[in-house]
Amino acid sequence: MTAPVDVRRTLLHEMVRIRRFEERCVELYSTERIRGFMHLCIGEEAVAVGVLGALAPEDAVVSTYREHGHALARGVPMTSILAEMFGRASGCSRGRGGSMHLFDAARRFYGGNAIVGGGLPVATGLALADALAGRSAVTACLFGDGAVAEGEFHECLNLAALWRLPVVFCCENNRYAMGTALEREHAQTDLALRAAAYGMPAWPVDGMDVQAVAAAAERAVTGVRAGSGPCFLELRTYRFRAHSMYDPDRYRDRAEVARWKDRDPVDRWRDLLVADGDLDEDGWARIVADVDEEIEQAVAAAEAAPVEPVEELTRFVYAEPS
Amino acid sequence: MSAATDPAVDPAAATARSTYREALREALREALRADERVFLMGEDVGRYGGCFAVSLGLLEEFGPERVRDTPLSESAFVGAGIGAALGGLRPIVEIMTVNFSLLALDQILNNAATLSHMSGGQLAVPLVIRMTTGAGRQLAAQHSHSLEGWYAHIPGLRVVAPATVADARGMLAPALASPDPVLVFEHAGLYATEGDAGGAAVGLDGAAVRRAGTDVSLVTYGGMLPTALAAAEHLAGEGTSAEVVDLRSLRPLDEDTVLASVRRTHRLVVVDEGWRSGSLAAEVAARVAEHAFYDLDAPPERVCSAEVPVPYAVHLERAALPAVDDVVAAARRTVG
Numbered sequence: 001m002t003a004p005v006d007v008r009r010t011l012l013h014e015m016v017r018i019r020r021f022e023e024r025c026v027e028l029y030s031t032e033r034i035r036g037f038m039h040l041c042i043g044e045e046a047v048a049v050g051v052l053g054a055l056a057p058e059d060a061v062v063s064t065y066r067e068h069g070h071a072l073a074r075g076v077p078m079t080s081i082l083a084e085m086f087g088r089a090s091g092c093s094r095g096r097g098g099s100m101h102l103f104d105a106a107r108r109f110y111g112g113n114a115i116v117g118g119g120l121p122v123a124t125g126l127a128l129a130d131a132l133a134g135r136s137a138v139t140a141c142l143f144g145d146g147a148v149a150e151g152e153f154h155e156c157l158n159l160a161a162l163w164r165l166p167v168v169f170c171c172e173n174n175r176y177a178m179g180t181a182l183e184r185e186h187a188q189t190d191l192a193l194r195a196a197a198y199g200m201p202a203w204p205v206d207g208m209d210v211q212a213v214a215a216a217a218e219r220a221v222t223g224v225r226a227g228s229g230p231c232f233l234e235l236r237t238y239r240f241r242a243h244s245m246y247d248p249d250r251y252r253d254r255a256e257v258a259r260w261k262d263r264d265p266v267d268r269w270r271d272l273l274v275a276d277g278d279l280d281e282d283g284w285a286r287i288v289a290d291v292d293e294e295i296e297q298a299v300a301a302a303e304a305a306p307v308e309p310v311e312e313l314t315r316f317v318y319a320e321p322s
Numbered sequence: 323m324s325a326a327t328d329p330a331v332d333p334a335a336a337t338a339r340s341t342y343r344e345a346l347r348e349a350l351r352e353a354l355r356a357d358e359r360v361f362l363m364g365e366d367v368g369r370y371g372g373c374f375a376v377s378l379g380l381l382e383e384f385g386p387e388r389v390r391d392t393p394l395s396e397s398a399f400v401g402a403g404i405g406a407a408l409g410g411l412r413p414i415v416e417i418m419t420v421n422f423s424l425l426a427l428d429q430i431l432n433n434a435a436t437l438s439h440m441s442g443g444q445l446a447v448p449l450v451i452r453m454t455t456g457a458g459r460q461l462a463a464q465h466s467h468s469l470e471g472w473y474a475h476i477p478g479l480r481v482v483a484p485a486t487v488a489d490a491r492g493m494l495a496p497a498l499a500s501p502d503p504v505l506v507f508e509h510a511g512l513y514a515t516e517g518d519a520g521g522a523a524v525g526l527d528g529a530a531v532r533r534a535g536t537d538v539s540l541v542t543y544g545g546m547l548p549t550a551l552a553a554a555e556h557l558a559g560e561g562t563s564a565e566v567v568d569l570r571s572l573r574p575l576d577e578d579t580v581l582a583s584v585r586r587t588h589r590l591v592v593v594d595e596g597w598r599s600g601s602l603a604a605e606v607a608a609r610v611a612e613h614a615f616y617d618l619d620a621p622p623e624r625v626c627s628a629e630v631p632v633p634y635a636v637h638l639e640r641a642a643l644p645a646v647d648d649v650v651a652a653a654r655r656t657v658g
């Protein structure tokens with residue numbers, strides 16, 4: 001069941017966009033254009049592209065502080081994401097949120113939550129609203145393996161299953177919660193098994209294979225949209241970089257990191273397309289050039305963008321009359 | 323959330339001059355050595371060395387039983403700390419930041435703070451909970467708040483905020499010796515500050531006059547102490563002598579020291595990184611109004627954070643937080 005060539009190339013293009021965007025963000029962080037905490041999803045691009053690609057515009061997304069890839073794959077404009085990270089008025093959260101708090105209500109992208117597990121109840125409620133209004137939208141809720149230890153995870157999976165709510169719980173299992181490895185964090189490391197205990201379909205997916213993620217997400221979204229209640233995907237992946245820009249990454253074995261890098265989701269997918277004759281040197285060069293052009297335009301726009309006037313500091317604490 | 327790291331750390335150096343971070347570490351080391359009932363637990367306190375590198379090296383020295391990494395389960399491990407304290411241990415629980423302590427608020431309020439009273443004095447909860455507080459690093463609204471004032475609202479808790487290296491070094495031992503739950507708030511902006519660690523245990527409840535003065539009392543605590551001291555220095559240049567009082571303990575409040583200072587200077591400025599409404603600053607101002615009203619020559623002033631979730635953009639964050647200029651301006655209004 002090979003997807004059409006243009007779909008396959010789009011998957012690659014989207015992953016390259018995320019990868020090169022974040023690599024550029026590292027440079028921008030080192031020159032202090034971007035500040036605060038910044039968490040990269042380099043290595044996890046297949047999850048972002050595969051899951052978000054399975055959603056329709058009317059669907060909702062709830063994410064974490066590691067959400068650049070999710071936001072990009074959801075179609076939040078790169079210019080508004082980068083402007084946010086620069087703290088500019090044209091940023092998608094008007095400079096209030098930064099890297100960890102990207103929001104785009106028009107695209108039903110409900111943020112960038114930096115409290116581990118904090119997004120799960122919100123996702124459950126969004127799904128409740130859709131269900132009660134008779135809309136066929138689903139909510140994709142993305143969170144890490146660390147969040148599975150929080151009470152919210154268990155409370156929300158139970159509630160969503162009990163009320164048959166249209167949520168796709170997407171656990172990005174990158175094997176670490178900051179410096180704590182999966183085995184030192186969970187007594188039962190089979191996370192899908194734990195979700196299944198709440199009475200929903202749950203299965204593990206190779207999160208380094210964009211095609212596998214896309215197929216699993218498609219299946220999950222279709223089932224959830226049809227009204228069969230929530231579903232859980234354990235997306236097995238790995239972050240190639242440290243937890244955040246502050247993290248000295250003392251807790252991971254270099255050989256382990258290298259092993260996972262051998263399964264780089266971008267390289268693998270590109271090589272597969274080349275092997276299948278769906279991509280040649282020129283095609284690859286074009287993708288990279290397109291992406292780089294988009295990135296440089298976003299950087300230039302963010303540099304040029306004004307900051308929010310300081311007089312507006314206390315705006316938006318309460319809803320403003322429209 | 324992640325760690326600001328401390329490069330090579332020499333444990334022997336933590337005796338005289340040291341950083342606030344090293345002083346906290348040295349106090350932990352001493353406590354773990356002194357009493358085998360003491361153990362440290364929290365997220366990434368062991369192998370990672372603590373998200374602010376406070377406990378770096380302690381796992382290697384004391385082993386995983388006593389320097390215990392926990393899953394991301396704030397309610398569970400704080401509650402387990404309460405249970406372990408009831409069971410005869412002397413737990414030190416680290417919560418990465420006060421923002422995440424809200425996931426354990428139920429345990430802190432409904433169990434730790436109430437068990438002694440609710441059981442008619444049969445139970446005690448000798449638990450120490452350490453956490454980071456405060457803003458200033460562009461971490462936005464879920465990583466930057468100063469909620470220690472909320473905790474200071476709760477009877478049954480003791481709340482301290484070491485603002486100096488010596489207090490960072492000296493407050494843990496009395497906190498562990500307390501039969502009651504003690505919350506220790508460490509301002510993120512202080513970890514790298516340097517000072518004299520002293521080494522002697524300090525008391526838990528007394529405020530300290532950090533700079534003597536005659537014209538106005540700047541009452542503050544924690545991460546705002548450097549701001550208040552800088553303001554006092556600036557005011558001295560203008561011929562205004564400001565006294566700086568560091569509360570040190572937020573519950574109980576050392577009312578006597580504050581009132582004595584105001585009786586000397588007749589003017590009060592409270593500097594508090596928390597939001598103004600319902601703040602600790604409000605409590606201090608109210609007590610002064612209640613007990614030293616006729617000693618005041620000017621209405622009390624409060625310098626607090628703007629009533630907004632802390633924003634990311636650097637200029638907005640700066641504008642949201644109390645700055646030296648704001649303190650100077652408030653002090654001028656009182657003497658003006």
Ligand SMILES: Cc1ncc(C[n+]2csc(CCOP(=O)(O)OP(=O)(O)O)c2C)c(N)n1
Pocket residue numbers: 066114115116117143144145146147148172174176177178243323324365394396418422425
């Ligand atoms: C409630 C809460 N506790 C602790 C933290 C600090 N923290 C931020 S991310 C993180 C690790 C989370 O790991 P995981 O859920 O696996 O997501 P990942 O970072 O691996 O994507 C921790 C401990 C937090 N932000 N919120």
Ligand SMILES: [Mg+2]
Pocket residue numbers: 144145146172173174175176177178
């Ligand atoms: Mg993880």
